[in-house]
Every structure is written in structure tokens, then in C-alpha cells.
Amino acid sequence: MRSLNHYLILYKMNMKKIVIVIFLLTGIQALYAYPITPRPLRKLIIESQYIIYARVIDVYAVTNQNSFTDHKAILAVEELYQGDKLNDTIDVYFSRAMTCPMPAVYEKGTRVLAFLDRGKGKNAYQTHALSYGSKELTLEALTAYKLRIKEMQQIHTINDSAEKNKKIIDWLVCCAIDRDTRWEGVYELSRGTGFLSYYDRGKDTLISIDALSGEQHTALRKAAFEIKSFSYADMELIDLVEKKNDTELLQFLTDHF
Numbered sequence: 623m624r625s626l627n628h629y630l631i632l633y634k635m636n637m638k639k640i641v642i643v644i645f646l647l648t649g650i651q652a653l654y655a656y657p658i659t660p661r662p663l664r665k666l667i668i669e670s671q672y673i674i675y676a677r678v679i680d681v682y683a684v685t686n687q688n689s690f691t692d693h694k695a696i697l698a699v700e701e702l703y704q705g706d707k708l709n710d711t712i713d714v715y716f717s718r719a720m721t722c723p724m725p726a727v728y729e730k731g732t733r734v735l736a737f738l739d740r741g742k743g744k745n746a747y748q749t750h751a752l753s754y755g756s757k758e759l760t761l762e763a764l765t766a767y768k769l770r771i772k773e774m775q776q777i778h779t780i781n782d783s784a785e786k787n788k789k790i791i792d793w794l795v796c797c798a799i800d801r802d803t804r805w806e807g808v809y810e811l812s813r814g815t816g817f818l819s820y821y822d823r824g825k826d827t828l829i830s831i832d833a834l835s836g837e838q839h840t841a842l843r844k845a846a847f848e849i850k851s852f853s854y855a856d857m858e859l860i861d862l863v864e865k866k867n868d869t870e871l872l873q874f875l876t877d878h879f
Contacts, residue, residue: 672704691717692718726752738755808859852879
């Protein structure tokens with residue numbers, strides 16, 4: 623007789639397929655056009671020269687740039703979270719034609735949390751990590767991101783490597799518990815699961831799930847059981863909190879799906 627764990631694995635595999643089909647229906651490019659290492663928030667903070675919250679004043683095509691920077695977004699900087707002082711408005715060059723990898727997205731009239739690097743030319747910037755580096759957020763989500771950014775900046779001032787690593791794990795768990803920042807946390811905690819990007823497999827740069835304490839695992843599991851409707855990041859969280867022969871989790875998934 624097959625074990626409960628066997629059926630749970632099959633169930634999760636089918637749910638992953640359902641999530642993928644949904645993504646296919648809503649935009650095939652959004653699912654497959656990522657041949658770069660994913661950049662969760664921690665990496666964006668470390669790697670980006672600037673982090674801003676800005677309003678997109680205008681977007682238009684330019685002819686004096688290459689195919690990777692054939693559009694310009696004029697951003698009115700409202701808040702600066704990282705980097706030296708910027709002009710009130712800046713030019714961010716990007717491409718709308720790219721599909722692999724996906725480009726940053728800037729639409730006139732929207733507000734974005736943008737992770738930027740200096741580009742070529744005065745007042746010129748480019749988005750770090752392309753689509754990962756421009757985020758349209760609700761005001762509630764922006765509040766969560768601002769807090770996590772500030773916390774990670776403080777963590778990186780810690781000199782003791784053991785203490786720093788512990789703080790990073792705590793921070794990732796906090797991200798994963800909050801649905802607005804869930805993917806930012808669960809991705810780096812998902813080593814050893816099927817959700818980890820092909821481009822990160824085999825690397826030692828991610829946090830291992832084995833590093834989580836019982837208290838952290840309990841907090842993540844509680845967050846999982848509070849899910850009302852499932853996103854892709856939520857399914858990653860389910861993978862993280864699964865126990866062997868997990869009847870409680872299987873019943874929860876059955877009730878929802």
C-alpha cells in the first residue's frame with residue numbers, strides 16, 4: 623500500500639502543474655523568459671547601486687540606443703532608499719522588445735520600486751536584474767518592502783559572520799511569512815525543492831532549510847495554513863513546511879483545491 627507521503631507528493635506535483643497552466647494562460651513570456659539567476663530582494667539590495675520609489679512621468683522610444691535600451695522612462699524620484707542623492711527626475715533606459723530575459727517594466731502614470739545602476743551618460747540609469755528590478759506594489763506591500771530593505775542594510779553592517787548569517791535567516795523567514803514579500807524569502811529558503819531555479823541548482827550561495835530552528839519552521843507552517851488563495855510563492859512555502867506523512871497539510875490542500 624502506498625504511503626500518505628507518496629500521495630502528498632503526487633498532489634503537490636499536480637498543483638504545480640495547475641499553477642504553471644495558469645501562468646501560461648496569463649502570459650507565456652512571463653513564465654519562460656528568465657534565463658538569468660533569479661534576484662530575490664536580498665540580492666537586489668546587495669547588488670544595486672540605487673533603490674528608489676518613483677512615479678513614471680513618461681515613457682517613449684529612443685533611436686540613439688542599442689536594442690537593450692531602446693526606450694526611456696522618465697522617473698520622478700519620490701523616495702531614495704539606497705545610493706547617493708539623485709536628481710528629482712532621472713532617465714531609466716530599458717527595452718520593451720526583449721523577451722528572453724524579460725525586461726523591466728515601466729508604464730506611464732504608475733509608481734515603481736526600482737533597483738538601479740548608473741548607465742552611460744549624464745542622469746542615465748538602467749534597471750538591475752531586468753524584470754526583477756522594477757516592482758509595482760500596493761502601498762501595503764511598499765511598506766513591507768521598505769522595512770525589509772532597511773533591515774537588510776543594517777544586517778550587512780554586521781562583521782561577525784555567524785551572527786550575520788543568523789540574522790539573514792531570520793530576515794528570510796520574516797519575508798516568507800508576509801505574503802507581500804513571500805517569494806523574496808521562500809526562494810532562498812527553497813534549496814533542495816523543485817521550485818529552485820535551474821540556474822541556482824548546485825550553488826552554495828543559498829540558505830539551507832536545515833538551518834531553520836523549530837520555532838522558525840512553526841512560524842512558516844502557521845503562515846502556510848493561513849493561505850486563502852494560492853500563488854506560486856505560496857506553493858513554495860508549502861514545500862518548505864511539509865512533514866513526512868503530513869495528513870494535516872494534505873487535508874488543508876484538499877479543502878482548498
